[in-house]
Amino acid sequence: xxxxxxxSLSEATSLLAEHxxxxxxxxxxxxxxxxxxxxxxxxxxxxxxxxPDMQLWNIDKASGVVFIGASVPYATMEQGxxxxxxxxLAEAARTVGxxxxxxxxxxGGNLGTCSPAGDSLPVLAALNASVHLRSSDAERxxxxxxxxxxxxxxxxxxxxxxxxxxxxxxxxxxxYAKVGVRNAMVISVASVCLxxxxxxxxxxxxxxxxxxxxxxxxxxxxxxxxxxxxxxSVAVEFGNRVSQESRPIDDHRSTAEYRxxxxxxxxxxxxxxxxxA
Amino acid sequence: MSQHEYYxxxxxxxxxxxxxxxxxxxxxxxxxxxxxxxxxxxxxEQGECGSCTVYIDNAAVCSCLVMAATAVGxxxxxxxxxxxxxxxxxxxxxxxxxxxxxxxxxxxxxxxAVHHLLDHNDSPNEQEVKEALxxxxxxxxxxxxxxxxxxxxxxxxxSSAS
Numbered sequence: 177x178x179x180x181x182x183x184s185l186s187e188a189t190s191l192l193a194e195h196x197x198x199x200x201x202x203x204x205x206x207x208x209x210x211x212x213x214x215x216x217x218x219x220x221x222x223x224x225x226x227x228p229d230m231q232l233w234n235i236d237k238a239s240g241v242v243f244i245g246a247s248v249p250y251a252t253m254e255q256g257x258x259x260x261x262x263x264x265l266a267e268a269a270r271t272v273g274x275x276x277x278x279x280x281x282x283x284g285g286n287l288g289t290c291s292p293a294g295d296s297l298p299v300l301a302a303l304n305a306s307v308h309l310r311s312s313d314a315e316r317x318x319x320x321x322x323x324x325x326x327x328x329x330x331x332x333x334x335x336x337x338x339x340x341x342x343x344x345x346x347x348x349x350x351x352y353a354k355v356g357v358r359n360a361m362v363i364s365v366a367s368v369c370l371x372x373x374x375x376x377x378x379x380x381x382x383x384x385x386x387x388x389x390x391x392x393x394x395x396x397x398x399x400x401x402x403x404x405x406x407x408x409s410v411a412v413e414f415g416n417r418v419s420q421e422s423r424p425i426d427d428h429r430s431t432a433e434y435r436x437x438x439x440x441x442x443x444x445x446x447x448x449x450x451x452x453a
Numbered sequence: 454m455s456q457h458e459y460y461x462x463x464x465x466x467x468x469x470x471x472x473x474x475x476x477x478x479x480x481x482x483x484x485x486x487x488x489x490x491x492x493x494x495x496x497x498e499q500g501e502c503g504s505c506t507v508y509i510d511n512a513a514v515c516s517c518l519v520m521a522a523t524a525v526g527x528x529x530x531x532x533x534x535x536x537x538x539x540x541x542x543x544x545x546x547x548x549x550x551x552x553x554x555x556x557x558x559x560x561x562x563x564x565x566a567v568h569h570l571l572d573h574n575d576s577p578n579e580q581e582v583k584e585a586l587x588x589x590x591x592x593x594x595x596x597x598x599x600x601x602x603x604x605x606x607x608x609x610x611x612s613s614a615s
Contacts (some may be wrong), residue, residue: 178476179476179520179522179523181523181525181526201520201523203514203518204518204519204520204523205500205515205518207520208479208517208518208519208520209498209499209500209518211477211479211520212479212498212499212517213498213499217477218477221476221477221520221522221523223520223523225523226526249512251512273500273588274500274501274503274515274587274588274589275513275566275584275585275587275588276500276503276506276513276514276515276566276588277500277515277518277588279512279513279514280512280514280515280518280519360587360588361501361587361588
């Protein structure tokens, strides 16, 4: 099992063209758990940690779009300029594992793994982010909604590297909330990102379906109300509608019933926070 | 490009050749079993306990979740490298003085996490200390003596700086 450590994107994509079954890793925080527990015996690994282009991020105020390279660690998103630009992403980043995990883990890893419990993914969905992919001979950009196609399944082709994401900022409030079995170091049982842009509410759910779910019915309903005057009954009704759009299952982490309930409570809470802000 | 069947790691400023290793081995395993550096402890092997905390290029990470062969070309620092002359660092001494050590298994990881915190923030508040240590599990102390040790380092460093 050889390990390659390319120092540029073009080197990475040619290596991948040569070794199409290679496993791509950045922090490796998910991957190594599987290796340590003998669930995975990869033949070839390409580590993307040393590629400068994938460690870049920038905030383009003119276009209102934030670019985050696929290897930027969550620790960088928790505070500072990125947190000011994308508060919901900062909140989601702060719930990822522990400080040690956040120093290594990245959005590229969340996108590559594409678990419905990936903490950054509901944020990408609610903020209409797009995913940048590159192979040795082509580049393309997909909306997040077309990128994630199932639990741990995405539209990345075997010869493509996820290079980064572009995330449009919002001109209204945005926030993220998550339920786990305790307050730190947990994989999400249910999570919600709510964002308001041009006085329009968007809401995306994690861990309650095969993919991240954008609640189009709940969104149309709440956007037909006056969101400058949300009372408790409207917020609760919004939560109920969000619950109805979730498609949770029972698994080792929780039950479908609890998840359906939790995601509604979180959505109600976020709507109240966002519209009273 | 580098392909590693045999590779070399820079640990505490020194080059260490690693030979005949299965390349999927974690950095924790290589440090302990191949390089004779058993200070980093292995417990959960899934990044939950923090007892294997090391620095890679100045970031505090769980060495159990780093594929050792991907750390080629990085600066790795372990608890053994905190003080090479065998004396205790101020953080280690404070752990002893304040009784922050019971079974001791979590101590190396906690010492690494505390040094990392104080290197980046010389006056963290209680919340910041708790968050910085939230990735390190101690099942003996209930953390009270550990927070006391951190507080004592902060105040001693402040008074010696002024």
